[in-house]
Every structure is written in structure tokens, then in C-alpha cells.
Amino acid sequence: MSKNYFDETHCAIGHPKSTFMQWMLTIDHKRIGIMYAAVMFTFFFVAVFVALAMRLELFAPGAQYMDGDTFNQAFTLHGVIMIFLFIIPGIPAIFGNIVMPLMIGAKDVSFPRLNWFTFWLYIAGCIIALASLFIGEGVADTGWTFYAPYSMQTGTNVIMALVAAFVLGFASILTGLNFLVTIHRLRAPGMTFFKMPLFVWGIYATAWIQLLATPVVGITLVLAILEKYFGIGIFDPAKGGDPVLFQHLFWIYSHPAVYLMILPAFGIMSEIIPTFSRKEVFGYRTIALSSASIAGIGYLVWGHHLYTSGMSDIAKSVFSFLTFFVAIPTGVKFYDWVATMYQGKIVLKAPMMWALGTIITFAIGGITGVTITMIGADIHLQDTYYTVAHFHYAILAGVVWLLFAGMHYWFPLVTGRMYDDVKAKMAFYIQFIGFNLLWFPMFIAGYYGMPRRYFDYLPEFEVYHQIAFVGGVMTLLGMVYMFWIFYKGWTSGEKATPNPWGATTLEWHLPTSPPPLENHSKVPYVDFDPYEYHHGEPVVKFNYETMQRID
Amino acid sequence: MGHEYVPEIATDRDGNQHEVQGWQGDFYGGKLGFWLFMLTEVMMFGAMFLALAYYNSLHGQDFIDASATLNRWLGGFNTVILLISALTMGLGLLKMRAGDVKGAKLMIWATIILAAIFLGVKAVEWTMEYNHGIFLMHDKLLPESSLPFGQKLFFGLYFSMTGLHGFHIIIGIGIMLWLLKRINAGKVTPEHHILHWNIALYWDIVHLIWVFVFPYFYMIGAGGATGGH
Numbered sequence: 001m002s003k004n005y006f007d008e009t010h011c012a013i014g015h016p017k018s019t020f021m022q023w024m025l026t027i028d029h030k031r032i033g034i035m036y037a038a039v040m041f042t043f044f045f046v047a048v049f050v051a052l053a054m055r056l057e058l059f060a061p062g063a064q065y066m067d068g069d070t071f072n073q074a075f076t077l078h079g080v081i082m083i084f085l086f087i088i089p090g091i092p093a094i095f096g097n098i099v100m101p102l103m104i105g106a107k108d109v110s111f112p113r114l115n116w117f118t119f120w121l122y123i124a125g126c127i128i129a130l131a132s133l134f135i136g137e138g139v140a141d142t143g144w145t146f147y148a149p150y151s152m153q154t155g156t157n158v159i160m161a162l163v164a165a166f167v168l169g170f171a172s173i174l175t176g177l178n179f180l181v182t183i184h185r186l187r188a189p190g191m192t193f194f195k196m197p198l199f200v201w202g203i204y205a206t207a208w209i210q211l212l213a214t215p216v217v218g219i220t221l222v223l224a225i226l227e228k229y230f231g232i233g234i235f236d237p238a239k240g241g242d243p244v245l246f247q248h249l250f251w252i253y254s255h256p257a258v259y260l261m262i263l264p265a266f267g268i269m270s271e272i273i274p275t276f277s278r279k280e281v282f283g284y285r286t287i288a289l290s291s292a293s294i295a296g297i298g299y300l301v302w303g304h305h306l307y308t309s310g311m312s313d314i315a316k317s318v319f320s321f322l323t324f325f326v327a328i329p330t331g332v333k334f335y336d337w338v339a340t341m342y343q344g345k346i347v348l349k350a351p352m353m354w355a356l357g358t359i360i361t362f363a364i365g366g367i368t369g370v371t372i373t374m375i376g377a378d379i380h381l382q383d384t385y386y387t388v389a390h391f392h393y394a395i396l397a398g399v400v401w402l403l404f405a406g407m408h409y410w411f412p413l414v415t416g417r418m419y420d421d422v423k424a425k426m427a428f429y430i431q432f433i434g435f436n437l438l439w440f441p442m443f444i445a446g447y448y449g450m451p452r453r454y455f456d457y458l459p460e461f462e463v464y465h466q467i468a469f470v471g472g473v474m475t476l477l478g479m480v481y482m483f484w485i486f487y488k489g490w491t492s493g494e495k496a497t498p499n500p501w502g503a504t505t506l507e508w509h510l511p512t513s514p515p516p517l518e519n520h521s522k523v524p525y526v527d528f529d530p531y532e533y534h535h536g537e538p539v540v541k542f543n544y545e546t547m548q549r550i551d
Numbered sequence: 552m553g554h555e556y557v558p559e560i561a562t563d564r565d566g567n568q569h570e571v572q573g574w575q576g577d578f579y580g581g582k583l584g585f586w587l588f589m590l591t592e593v594m595m596f597g598a599m600f601l602a603l604a605y606y607n608s609l610h611g612q613d614f615i616d617a618s619a620t621l622n623r624w625l626g627g628f629n630t631v632i633l634l635i636s637a638l639t640m641g642l643g644l645l646k647m648r649a650g651d652v653k654g655a656k657l658m659i660w661a662t663i664i665l666a667a668i669f670l671g672v673k674a675v676e677w678t679m680e681y682n683h684g685i686f687l688m689h690d691k692l693l694p695e696s697s698l699p700f701g702q703k704l705f706f707g708l709y710f711s712m713t714g715l716h717g718f719h720i721i722i723g724i725g726i727m728l729w730l731l732k733r734i735n736a737g738k739v740t741p742e743h744h745i746l747h748w749n750i751a752l753y754w755d756i757v758h759l760i761w762v763f764v765f766p767y768f769y770m771i772g773a774g775g776a777t778g779g780h
Binding site: 106108109110111112173178180181182184185186188189190211212213214215216219220222223230231232233234236238239240241242245249252522523524525527548549 | 563569572579688
């Protein structure tokens with residue numbers, strides 16, 4: 001029995017004997033990815049429970065379980081955890097770490113020790129964010145966007161949240177930097193950019209956003225801290241400062257950040273669709289380049305968050321036009337995926353179910369986003385449940401669901417075992433129905449004028465909130481069930497072969513399952529495209545000992 | 552790691568051999584990584600320059616008036632100091648590459664001393680401004696003072712940006728001392744000097760930022776006025 005990466009590891013400092021210290025000091029990209037996943041999903045469930053507490057409060061009009069101030073803190077906590085601790089680092093930190101080096105045939109990322117340091121920087125940011133719960137006046141009540149001037153005046157712990165977001169942002173920058181260098185330097189010989197799997201393209205585009213946009217929000221947060229402590233005046237109207245400038249600087253990062261979330265998720269979709277259609281992906285180059293162009297155009301659209309904040313009509317029109325423009329490369333991707341499935345031999349395993357479900361929900365999330373791109377419609381729908389529902393259709397049922405899809409897809413790779421596919425599909429259906437019950441009524445409620453971030457509402461909105469609550473409980477149960485299936489699979493599932501799906505990309509051509517510490521036994525020479533199928537069977541075959549092609 | 556890294560060889564179907572780039576000993580990768588990191592510094596200061604330009608466009612005359620009160624002699628002196636330190640840093644790297652470790656160390660020490668002088672002059676400037684009632688949370692920069700909005704914003708950004716730049720100088724001194732320690736320990740040698748290379752690059756960014764900070768704060772109010780307090 002050969003050793004895999006659970007049995008041995010390289011450490012940043014020394015050669016500790018204890019298993020615990022080996023995990024704490026590991027520089028192996030696969031282990032670091034698993035630790036990211038463990039921490040992130042812990043926080044994810046904390047934020048899910050906070051969200052459910054808010055849904056419970058909203059079950060009936062009037063105050064039941066929490067007052068308005070607590071509610072403000074609850075949605076801030078939900079937002080800060082979900083955005084800064086979970087979804088922004090999310091897919092790059094988990095699957096970017098675990099899978100990306102395997103996909104390009106590398107032994108590790110370019111700077112393994114920096115990767116280790118980044119993980120602990122991320123943990124430090126998490127601790128600071130959590131500490132803000134228990135220190136002083138409690139967690140911030142500003143919403144996750146920390147808009148000035150309110151964030152400059154409130155007595156709650158805004159500073160700690162800002163510092164936490166800064167530290168987490170720094171970790172994000174270093175992750176992006178590490179991946180960029182890895183993708184540029186460590187691709188296996190012969191693998192040109194257009195021979196890379198599409199997930200690597202997604203990570204590559206994401207890494208550029210992490211690198212170039214995060215410093216802008218970093219300095220914005222620093223300026224907000226300086227404003228609050230030293231009164232430098234730039235966001236303070238009493239000194240001539242302009243609070244709207246904060247919004248501009250904040251969204252210059254935070255809008256690209258939503259593409260930072262979705263691009264690696266699209267990358268996962270682009271892996272799953274060809275594998276389970278048993279067919280070469282349609283329009284490889286257009287998918288790859290649309291990732292890059294979404295990342296590029298995404299920088300120029302931040303103004304659409306400020307239609308109602310005071311901007312010239314010219315600026316609004318330009319931002320509106322540019323925002324419509326982003327929908328084009330996104331649409332290209334969707335048509336490519338659908339065209340890939342056309343005349344394919346579709347295999348409806350759990351990862352494919354999640355991918356197909358996301359095509360439906362993300363289409364709804366995306367198209368409702370296009371409606372609020374229109375300046376006139378946005379005036380009506382700004383800060384309503386419509387916008388909230390749009391965001392969650394795009395992010396929860398887009399990014400998070402594709403993260404789930406990726407977890408189902410790469411589960412046998414990471415653990416060496418297989419989960420129960422039938423039960424996993426059940427968990428998908430429960431969540432699919434629950435999710436739509438939870439969020440679809442909010443489009444209607446929002447259209448009729450239900451504002452977001454309110455802990456109370458008019459009686460006429462009661463029915464929407466009650467349906468949403470039922471959907472919320474269903475979604476939670478589905479998620480818990482899904483993780484239970486993963487747990488059972490990992491502890492007592494069937495042993496998986498190195499390539500259980502019959503996929504083509506390099507991470508499935510490893511000598512053992514789970515993979516050995518230093519990945520492929522030999523680095524292969526890549527003279528093939530990433531998705532070559534012939535009559536539903538992979539074209540490229542390897543001898544896993546020598547990594548020579550044998551087809 | 553310790554032992555010498557031997558790159559792996561990948562063989563293609565025609566039997567041709569291709570050297571595999573590993574993460575170990577990747578000099579070019581180390582440089583690329585640090586260049587990318589410097590790009591984040593540019594974006595960070597870029598956002599502050601954006602805020603500066605925005606308020607300059609709103610309060611043009613206030614900015615010129617405020618700038619006229621800054622001491623251009625001290626600022627100019629610091630600019631010269633920093634440019635010389637960039638030269639010594641670069642010479643140090645050239646000496647390291649040429650194999651002259653002793654000369655390289657001498658040049659790094661010279662850079663550290665010049666950086667300390669820069670910080671000293673900066674401290675004198677800030678003290679002078681404090682004595683004129685201009686400092687964060689102090690006298691003329693309080694909301695209730697009658698100083699025009701534009702001047703308050705100018706000084707708010709002046710202290711933020713020169714402060715953050717000064718913070719980078721302090722970090723720079725720290726990593727140069729660390730570099731000296733690594734050279735003494737034999738970890739940075741003429742054959743393996745990526746750390747020296749990257750720290751030199753860092754120092755270039757620090758002085759490059761100052762080259763933009765100096766004219767925007769000190770020179771825009773120079774027309775006709777002699778400056779100084």
C-alpha cells in the first residue's frame with residue numbers, strides 16, 4: 001500500500017512527529033485546501049444560522065425575538081462572514097489550492113511556505129472578526145459595506161470588522177499572487193495557455209482580480225480607520241469630505257469581487273459539463289477568453305451600485321451600458337455549456353445535477369441582475385428584496401452551488417472514497433426546492449416595495465416571508481443532509497479509483513487515490529487538449545507510473 | 552531544503568526530453584511574484600491619489616494655498632536623500648551580482664542610514680506643522696476650526712499618505728536589516744540573491760511613490776511663493 005498525502009507531508013518548520021502539528025505546519029497544497037474548507041464551512045454554518053434567526057424574526061410582522069438594533073447586527077454579521085470569510089476566499093482557497101496544481105501537473109504551488117503563511121493570516125482575520133462579537137458594543141451594525149458616514153459614527157465595533165476585512169483581503173492578495181506565479185511558471189512542459197483546463201482559466205482570471213482590486217478596498221478600509229480614529233476628514237462632511245467617495249472606492253473593489261466569486265465557479269461548471277456529457281467542451285477558447293473579459297469589464301461597472309447615491313446622468317448611463325456589456329461574455333459561457341450537452345451522452349450523477357440546477361438558478365439571478373442594470377428600474381428596485389433575491393440567486397445558487405458541485409465532483413479525488421450518489425441527488429432536490437421557495441417570493445415582495453434590512457414590515461408582505469421561512473428551513477435541512485452524506489462517504493464509503501468519472505484532465509491521472517504527497521509520479525508532457533473524447537471515452541491514456549501516453 | 556534541487560525531465564511521445572520547472576529554485580518565479588506584489592502597492596497608493604485628485608478638482612485654490620505652507624526645502628532635501636538611497640541600493644545589488652559581498656553589505660548599510668535620515672527629516676517636518684497647529688485631531692484640523700474645507704482635506708491626505716509612505720520606509724529598514732542577517736548567515740550569496748533582488752525592487756517602489764507624492768503635495772503651491780513656515 002503506497003503512502004498518500006494523508007500519511008506524510010512536508011512542513012514549513014522542522015519535521016514534527018505529531019499528526020496535529022503536521023497539519024498545522026503543512027505546506028502541502030492539498031492539505032491546506034482541506035483546512036480552508038473545514039474552517040470556511042464552519043463559518044458558513046454560523047452565518048446560515050444567523051440568517052435563519054433573521055427569517056424567524058421576519059415570520060410575522062412586529063418584533064418577536066430580536067429588536068431592530070440586534071437585527072442590524074445580525075445582517076451585518078451574516079454579510080461579513082459570508083462575504084469576507086467564506087465566499088471571497090471560497091473556491092480559490094479550497095479548490096484553487098487542491099486541484100489547480102494537479103491540473104497543470106505541478107508538485108505544489110510556486111510559494112508553498114507563503115501558502116501556509118496565507119492560511120494562518122486568514123485564520124488571524126477570522127479571529128479578529130469573531131472577536132468583534134465579544135468586545136465593546138458588539139459586532140458592527142452597518143451592513144457589510146460599512147458605508148460612511150454612519151460607520152464613522154456608530155459605537156459598535158466597526159474598527160475590528162474593518163481590520164479583519166483588511167487582513168482577510170491581504171490573505172486574498174497573497175493567494176492570488178501565488179496562483180498567478182504558479183500558473184505562469186509551473187505548467188507541465190507542453191501545456192500552453194490554451195491547453196489549460198478551464199478551471200485553471202477561471203482561477204487565473206480570479207487571481208488577477210484578487211491582485212489588482214483587493215488593494216483598493218484595503219486602502220479604503222485603512223482610510224476609514226484613519227477617518228474614525230484620526231479624523232482625516234475625507235469621508236466626513238463636517239470637514240468637506242464626501243461620503244459618496246467611500247462608496248466609489250468600496251465598489252471599485254467590491255464589484256470586481258463578485259466576479260472574483262463567480263469566475264472560479266464557472267470554471268468548475270466548465271469541468272463538470274464536458275465530463276458528464278462525455279464530449280469535448282464546445283467553444284473552449286470563448287469560455288477561456290470570456291473569463292478574462294468578464295474580469296476586465298468587471299472593473300468598469302462599479303457605479304451601478306450608486307445610481308441613487310448622487311451621480312451625474314452621463315455617468316449613470318455609461319455605467320449602465322457597461323454593466324449590460326458584462327452580460328455578454330456570461331451569456332457566451334452559458335450557450336457554450338448548453339451546446340456542449342447537445343448530442344452528448346449525459347450522465348446524471350450528483351455533480352451534474354448541481355451543475356444543471358445552477359444553470360437554471362444562475363440564469364434567473366443573472367437576468368434579474370440585468371433588469372436592475374436599467375437606471376429607471378433600479379430607482380424602483382434599489383434596496384428592496386428584489387435586489388436581495390437577485391444577489392442570492394447569483395451567489396448562493398450560483399457560486400455556492402457550484403462549490404457544492406465541485407465538492408461532489410472532486411470528493412473521490414480528495415478523500416479516495418465515494419459518497420452515496422442517490423442520496424446526494426436527494427439532497428440536491430431538497431435544496432433546489434427549498435432555495436426557490438426561500439428566494440423567489442422575495443422577487444415579488446421586493447417588486448411590491450418590501451425594503452431590505454428591515455426587521456418589521458407591513459402585514460401585506462406576511463405571506464412572502466412565511467413561504468421564505470419554510471424554504472429557509474428546507475434549504476438548511478438539505479445542506480445538513482448533504483454534509484452528512486459526505487461524512488458517511490468519507491468514513492465508510494466505497495473506495496474510489498483514481499478516475500471514477502472517466503474524466504480527461506490531469507488531476508484524474510494520479511497513481512493512487514487519494515493522491516500521493518507530491519502528486520503525479522512523473523510530470524507528463526502535455527501535447528493534448530484538456531477535453532478530448534472519442535465516442536464518449538477519453539482519448540488520452542497514461543501509464544500512471546511513467547506518465548507516458550499509451551493511447 | 553538544503554540539498555541541491557535537480558529538475559525533473561518530462562519525455563514526450565517522440566522521446567524528446569523537456570526540463571520541468573519546479574517551485575524550488577525558481578529565480579524568475581520569485582521575481583515575478585514580487586513584481587506582482589509591487590503592483591498591489593501601486594493600486595493601493597493609486598486609490599489614495601484618486602481621492603487626492605478628486606478633492607483637488609473640488610477645491611483647487613485651497614489645495615494650492617495649503618501646499619504653499621509646506622516646507623519645500625525639507626521636502627526637496629528628502630527627495631534627494633531618497634533618490635541617492637535608491638542609487639546605493641542599486642549599486643549594492645550590482646556588487647552582489649558581481650560577487651563583492653562586502654561591498655554589497657556596505658551599500659545596504661548606506662541605504663539604511665539614508666532611510667533613517669529621511670525619517671528624521673520627516674519627523675522634523677511633522678513637528679513644525681504640529682507647532683503651527685496643523686496635525687490630525689489637533690487645533691486647525693478639528694471640525695470646528697475655520698480652516699477652509701479644501702485645506703483640511705489636503706492636510707488629512709498629506710498626513711495619511713506621507714504617514715503610510717513613512718511606514719513603508721520603516722518596513723524597508725526592517726527588511727534590509729533582515730537581509731544583512733541573511734547575508735551574514737550565508738543564505739544570500741552571489742549565486743542565490745533573489746531576496747536581495749526583491750528588496751531592491753521594494754525600495755525602488757518606495758522611492759517611486761515618493762517621486763509622485765512630492766510634487767503633488769509640495770510643488771503645486773510653489774508658484775511665486777517661497778514656501779516654508
